Amino acid sequence: MTGTTDIESxxxxxxxxxxxxxxxxxxxSEPWVETRELQRLLFDNGYAGISYPKExxxxxxxxxxxxAFYDIVAEQDRQVPSELMVSIGIIGPTILDxxxxxxxxxxxxxxxxGDEVWMQLLSEPRGGSDMAGTTCRLKRDGDTYxxxxxxxxxxxxxxxxxxLCLCRSDWDAPKHRGLSTIAVPLQGNPPxxxxxxxxxxxxxxxxxxxxxxxxxxxxxxxxxGEENAGWSVAQSLxxxxxxxxxxxxxxxxxxxxxxxxxxxxxGIDVGPLREAAERRGVGGAVGTxxxxxxxxxxxxxxxxxxxxxxxxxGTHKGHxxxxxxxxxxxxxHGVARAALAIEGAAALVWDGDDVQLDNAGTSxxxxxxxxxxxxxxxxxxxxxxxxxxxxxxxxxxxxxIPFNEVLRNxxxx
Amino acid sequence: MRLDLTEDQxxxxxxxxxxxESEVPLATVRSLYDTVDGFDRTxxxxxxxxxxxxxxxxESLGGGSLSGAPATxxxxxxxxxxxxxxxxxxxxxxxxxxxxxxxxSDAQQAQVLAGVLSGESIATWAFAELDGRWDAASVVTTAGxxxxxxxxxxxxxxxxxAGVADWFLVTARTGEGxxxxxxxxxxxxxxxxxxxxxxxxxxxxxxxxxxVRLPASAIVGKAGTAGPAVERQLHLALALQSAEMVxxxxxxxxxxxxxxxxRFAFGRPIVSxxxxxxxxxxxxxxxxxxxxxxxxxxxxxxxxxxxxALLASVAKAYVGEHCLDIVDDCVQITGGIGVTWEHDxxxxxxxxxVDRAMYGSPEEHKALLATNTEGAA
Ligand SMILES: Cc1cc2nc3c(=O)[nH]c(=O)nc-3n(C[C@H](O)[C@H](O)[C@H](O)COP(=O)(O)OP(=O)(O)OC[C@H]3O[C@@H](n4cnc5c(N)ncnc54)[C@H](O)[C@@H]3O)c2cc1C
Numbered sequence: 001m002t003g004t005t006d007i008e009s010x011x012x013x014x015x016x017x018x019x020x021x022x023x024x025x026x027x028x029s030e031p032w033v034e035t036r037e038l039q040r041l042l043f044d045n046g047y048a049g050i051s052y053p054k055e056x057x058x059x060x061x062x063x064x065x066x067x068a069f070y071d072i073v074a075e076q077d078r079q080v081p082s083e084l085m086v087s088i089g090i091i092g093p094t095i096l097d098x099x100x101x102x103x104x105x106x107x108x109x110x111x112x113x114g115d116e117v118w119m120q121l122l123s124e125p126r127g128g129s130d131m132a133g134t135t136c137r138l139k140r141d142g143d144t145y146x147x148x149x150x151x152x153x154x155x156x157x158x159x160x161x162x163x164l165c166l167c168r169s170d171w172d173a174p175k176h177r178g179l180s181t182i183a184v185p186l187q188g189n190p191p192x193x194x195x196x197x198x199x200x201x202x203x204x205x206x207x208x209x210x211x212x213x214x215x216x217x218x219x220x221x222x223x224x225g226e227e228n229a230g231w232s233v234a235q236s237l238x239x240x241x242x243x244x245x246x247x248x249x250x251x252x253x254x255x256x257x258x259x260x261x262x263x264x265x266x267g268i269d270v271g272p273l274r275e276a277a278e279r280r281g282v283g284g285a286v287g288t289x290x291x292x293x294x295x296x297x298x299x300x301x302x303x304x305x306x307x308x309x310x311x312x313x314g315t316h317k318g319h320x321x322x323x324x325x326x327x328x329x330x331x332x333h334g335v336a337r338a339a340l341a342i343e344g345a346a347a348l349v350w351d352g353d354d355v356q357l358d359n360a361g362t363s364x365x366x367x368x369x370x371x372x373x374x375x376x377x378x379x380x381x382x383x384x385x386x387x388x389x390x391x392x393x394x395x396x397x398x399x400x401i402p403f404n405e406v407l408r409n410x411x412x413x
Numbered sequence: 414m415r416l417d418l419t420e421d422q423x424x425x426x427x428x429x430x431x432x433x434e435s436e437v438p439l440a441t442v443r444s445l446y447d448t449v450d451g452f453d454r455t456x457x458x459x460x461x462x463x464x465x466x467x468x469x470x471x472e473s474l475g476g477g478s479l480s481g482a483p484a485t486x487x488x489x490x491x492x493x494x495x496x497x498x499x500x501x502x503x504x505x506x507x508x509x510x511x512x513x514x515x516x517x518s519d520a521q522q523a524q525v526l527a528g529v530l531s532g533e534s535i536a537t538w539a540f541a542e543l544d545g546r547w548d549a550a551s552v553v554t555t556a557g558x559x560x561x562x563x564x565x566x567x568x569x570x571x572x573x574x575a576g577v578a579d580w581f582l583v584t585a586r587t588g589e590g591x592x593x594x595x596x597x598x599x600x601x602x603x604x605x606x607x608x609x610x611x612x613x614x615x616x617x618x619x620x621x622x623x624x625v626r627l628p629a630s631a632i633v634g635k636a637g638t639a640g641p642a643v644e645r646q647l648h649l650a651l652a653l654q655s656a657e658m659v660x661x662x663x664x665x666x667x668x669x670x671x672x673x674x675x676r677f678a679f680g681r682p683i684v685s686x687x688x689x690x691x692x693x694x695x696x697x698x699x700x701x702x703x704x705x706x707x708x709x710x711x712x713x714x715x716x717x718x719x720x721x722a723l724l725a726s727v728a729k730a731y732v733g734e735h736c737l738d739i740v741d742d743c744v745q746i747t748g749g750i751g752v753t754w755e756h757d758x759x760x761x762x763x764x765x766x767v768d769r770a771m772y773g774s775p776e777e778h779k780a781l782l783a784t785n786t787e788g789a790a
Contacts, residue, residue, distance in 0.1 A: 098439035236777045287783030291730065298727045302705035303698075306416065315416045323698045382687075389670065389697060392685035 007061060017089075020045060025078035032140060035081040039114025042081070046343030049088060049112040051095065051250055057109035063312060067252050070306040082253065086155070087111050087245030091118040091164050094237040098181075098222030098225040106221075107162075107183065120237070121151040121165035121184060121211065126409055128153060129379050132176050132231055136167035136213065137407070140227070141353045141366075143220045145369050147192070147213040155193055155373075157209035160331035166234050169227055171404045174297070178403055180238075183222040184213075202357050238375065242321035242383075245328070245374045247304040249321070251312055268297035268335050276342045289338035298330035303327055319387040329370035336360070336367035339361045414492045414656065415708045418715040422489060425464065429493045432463055433751075436501050439757055442613050445500055449607070450577050451614035452500035454532075458566040458587025460501060461532030465490055469511035470526050482715040483511070484649060488656035488707060492611045495660020499613035502535060502574035504653045508646050509536040509582045512593070516634040516642045523593055525580055536580035538646065539569035539596075539620050547647060547773045549591055549640055554634065556585035556592040556620060563594055563632055565625040571771065576607035582633065583622065590637030600625050612767045613760055648714055648725040650772050653705040655728045658736035658768050662703065665761045666696050676748075689746055696742070699735035706731055724780040733775040737765040762775075 024041065026033050042048040043057070049288045051064040052058020059065070072078050092111050095104060110116040122131050136149030145169060155162060163184045170178030186195065192214045200206035225233040244251030277286050304324040310316025339360035340347060347360035356362075371377045385391045396408040418426065426477020436456060437445075446449055461467075468483040479486045487507055494503060510529055512773025513522050513536075528534030541547050542554060565585055572581065579594045581603075596603060602625035608618045634642055670693070673684035684687060710728045713721040740762045744751040751758050769775065 026525045107504075227483065288776075288779055291779035291782035294723075295731050295779075298723065299702045299706050299731050302709050306466035306701065306705040306708070310416050313416055320701075323701045326694070327698045327702060378691065381691040384694035384697050385684075386674050391670070391674075391690050391693065392682055394687060 010064050010068055011060075013061065013065045014072070017047070018072050019392070020047070021072050021076060021078055025073065025076075025080070028077045028079055030079070033079055035083045036114040036117070038079060039081040039084055039112075043113045045213045047316065048109075048114070049092065052092065052112060057098070057112040058105050058370075063249055063252065063308070066250070067308065070252055080253070081114065083156070084114065084117065085244055085251070085253050086120060087116075087118040090120070090237060090240045093240040093250045094164065094233065095224060097236045098233045103221070103224060116161040117156070118161065118162045118164060119154055119156045119160040119186075121154050121157070121163035121410045122234070122237075123151065123153040125150055125152045125210070129321055130374055131166060131234060132179060133408070134166050134168050134179065134408070136165065137171075138167040138169045138180050139183060140169075140220065145218045145220060145223070147182070147184065147216040147218060150210060150212045151210045152210045153198070153373075154211060155208050157211060158187055158197055161185065163211075164224065164237065166230055168403065169230070169410075172402045173228065175398050175402050175403050175406065176231040178228055179234065180227050181230040181233040182218055183224060184218060186211075190216065200404075202362050203355065203399070204357065221223050239319070239321065241374050242319070242325045245321075247301070247326045247328075248308045248324055252308060267294055268300070268331060270294050270297055273335070273342055274337055276339070280342070280344060286342050289341060291336050293331075293338055296328075296334065300324070300328045300331055302306045319383050322375075322380045322383045322388065325374065326384065329374075329377060332370040336364050340364045414704065415485060415712075418489070419480050420484060421532050425479055425486065426489045426493065427431040428699060429465075429490050429675070430496075432460070433493055433499050433787055437497065439760060440499065442500065442760060446509070446613045449616075450574075451612075451616045452502075454577070455615075457501055457535075458532035460503075461530065465501075465503060466506055466510060466529050469514045470530055471514055471522070474522055474778050475528050475530055476510075476526070484652055484711040484714040485708075487649075488652055488711045491653040491656035492660040495657035495662075495764070496664040498613065498661065498760045501575075502537060502737065504657070505537040505573040505649060506535060507653065508538045508650050509580070511649055512538075512633065512642065513595075514580055516593070516643045516699075517595075517647065518630070518637075518715060520630060522597075525595065528579065534579040535574055535577050536582065537572055537574050537578040538573075538650070539572045539583045540647070541569070541571045541580045543568060543570050545571055545775070548775055548777075549643065549772075550587050552584055552591060554583065554585040556583075556587045556594055556632075558587065558629070558636055559626075561629050562718075563592070563625050563629050563636070565594060565596065565622040566626070569620040569622070572620050573615065573617055575605050576616055576619055576682060576703045578605075581620055583620070584639065584643055585622075587637040591639040591643055592636045593633040593639040593642060594627060595631045595633055596620075596627065600627060601739060602626070610767050611656050612763045612765075613763070614719075615767060644722065645714075647772065648710070648721050651725045651729050652707065652710045652714055654768050654772055655703065655710060655732040658732045658765065659700065659703045660708055661761050661765050661768070662696070662732075662736040662739040663700050665740045665758060666693070666700065669746055673746055683746070692742055692746075693712065696735075696739045699731075699739065703732040703735060723782075726773075726781050729773055730778040730782060731767045735777075737762075737769045738767055740765040 046059050049058030050069055051063045054060035095107055126135055139146050157300050163186055164181060165184045166179060166181050169180040193216050194212040196210045198206040198208050198210055213244050243249045273290050273293055279291060307316055307324055308319045343360045350356050386393050468478045469474035506529060513525060525536055527537050544551055544553060557564045569583055579598050583594045583596050585592050585625045601624045604621040606619040610617050674682050676683050710712050710724040713724050744758055747758055750756045
């Protein structure tokens with residue numbers, strides 16, 4: 001991503017992207033185009049993985065080019081395959097950072113083409129925040145690894161092709177030194193794998209799943225990074241995840257800016273709140289809630305833009321993405337709460353015998369998702385205070401002792 | 414302050430910081446508390462030499478910005494002033510300089526800007542009145558037209574540096590519309606009541622105008638049509654104020670962390686406790702957000718962006734609220750010494766509280782945002 005001299009200027013790229021987007025990408029108001037098909041369209045025209053190196057199927061340009069492209073997408077209300085945010089914004093960059101040449105050549109082009117969709121296998125029934133405490137076992141036998149244990153909350157595992165799985169390969173080493181990451185195929189009923197969809201809080205079949213691994217065989221070539229070096233892979237994954245959620249860096253993919261209309265600061269749509277307030281004629285405290293939503297809708301994207309710029313210029317380093325992740329997830333929760341308050345009883349009660357899901361009440365039930373998924377707000381605050389501001393780390397009782405001596409969950413976990 | 418400063422701007426920032434640190438360190442700020450004016454006029458002229466008063470003044474009159482983007486330049490100074498709760502009517506003087514540069518006649522510019530540039534004279538902004546609101550509807554002072562004269566009647570309040578000002582840019586009402594008039598402090602009928610604030614150095618006063626008769630050439634722009642001009646000045650005031658609050662908040666957090674790293678309780682530094690760490694993390698978020706929205710506002714002013722009014726209200730509502738909350742929580746983290754005269758945090762609390770209220774409170778700006786998408790004014 002250096003050597004800007006021999007790279008197409010952002011201006012010419014912007015101009016040609018604009019023309020291409022106008023001619024080719026469907027509008028948000030048009031029928032929904034299937035994710036993989038849409039990604040294939042981007043790939044075939046050189047707009048998939050804009051900041052990925054060419055040798056792995058990317059466009060070989062910079063994050064600035066990527067940002068230009070997705071800004072046009074947002075301005076023009078165009079569809080992009082935002083369901084691939086995890087693959088392209090998180091897993092791809094993690095493989096780029098950590099994979100061998102062969103691994104990158106094997107996995108990145110199909111990922112960018114939309115042929116292989118990825119998701120993350122990190123959280124477990126045992127816990128999600130303490131990711132390095134994984135109790136999934138990975139054991140090598142010749143050219144094959146065998147995986148045992150279970151993962152939980154895995155978004156989209158039922159339709160994804162691969163999961164990036166963090167597991168424990170050495171139980172005698174201290175917590176962080178016995179981890180490995182490996183690509184786990186999910187489709188076609190591979191032996192040793194059971195996937196169950198979790199029922200979401202709305203009552204519907206959830207987007208997330210639980211996986212059970214029972215001596216699941218995996219080729220040794222699927223290992224991402226070295227054996228027992230899984231923690232550094234996981235850290236780079238978390239870094240990209242925060243960025244993707246905060247709309248920063250390689251994670252600037254337009255998904256979260258969707259639906260803002262031309263020139264609007266997007267991400268949060270205040271329109272429905274205003275309409276509800278007008279309809280119901282509630283003043284005072286409600287006005288403050290609307291104003292707070294307006295403020296978030298303006299400040300959050302400006303903040304992530306500032307951090308993106310800072311990372312580019314080098315004035316910002318490391319874990320700044322946590323600022324945006326924390327900010328935007330709190331805002332989303334705040335807006336869901338405002339909608340609940342402003343819409344009142346009508347958001348919770350309806351006529352007829354059918355369950356209805358399209359209401360502020362049901363959205364409220366899932367509103368904490370944003371402050372839990374991708375590292376809870378508390379974990380972001382730990383990262384910001386410790387990694388960004390250098391404050392003393394939390395005392396921990398599980399470091400520097402063999403992992404099999406560490407205290408774990410009591411009872412049923 | 415933008416991340417992508419030009420070399421000139423970076424140099425300006427560095428010299429501004431050095432100047433403030435050496436000429437008006439906190440010890441000096443404390444001693445200025447006991448002075449009537451709150452700042453030293455000779456020092457102000459030195460500041461003017463550094464370019465503090467020239468940014469909005471046209472080059473033809475000896476001024477000039479660093480980058481062609483004067484609001485972006487000016488927020489650099491404002492942020493540095495916030496870091497050291499510095500004295501001096503930087504905001505008020507620059508808002509008037511900008512108003513004259515943008516809307517003033519050649520004669521008005523020639524009459525006022527040379528003195529402002531050199532720091533010898535002080536021009537200040539007289540918008541709000543006794544009810545302490547910065548919106549057009551609250552202006553009841555009248556500017557009556559009488560032949561070749563304009564006659565002012567009313568009381569302007571919350572006027573920064575009123576006691577030392579040579580010129581007041583007075584906003585008054587002519588029928589339905591607003592009129593801005595450049596009033597010399599010694600004009601017959603002008604009575605200034607000096608005042609103080611809880612800030613160590615920032616003084617505000619009242620300006621009573623009783624049948625103040627001036628030639629019509631004292632009107633800035635055209636009588637009855639100053640609404641948009643006043644809005645633009647308010648946007649600039651809010652940008653400078655937001656930048657100052659960014660400096661206040663960031664510096665307060667810095668010294669609070671320095672203190673908290675060295676202060677131990679139960680065998681560990683107080684800032685190792687998660688109850689404090691998590692609040693501090695939230696402060697880091699809102700400081701980053703405050704910087705982002707302040708920069709965007711300054712840029713919007715420099716580029717005449719139609720979103721400027723929205724940004725101005727969002728900036729004030731967001732930065733105004735979080736800056737004081739950060740300082741307030743830093744007092745809590747500092748503990749008992751934080752509510753003494755001896756500890757510096759009150760200097761920041763004073764400035765943060767005054768900034769929060771002036772030019773419209775976060776609550777007032779939220780009320781605007783709640784009902785219309787346009788924001789300030
Ligand atoms: C919508 C959604 C999608 C998700 N998608 C995925 C996915 O695709 N892949 C995946 O692997 N996981 C996924 N997750 C799981 C998510 O990452 C975890 O839920 C999350 O990390 C928290 O883990 P937990 O639920 O086990 O809670 P715990 O880790 O048990 O935490 C419980 C509470 O304790 C707090 N806590 C824990 N440790 C600390 C600490 N050190 N300091 C302060 N407080 C602490 C937490 O903040 C939380 O409030 C998803 C979750 C949601 C809601």
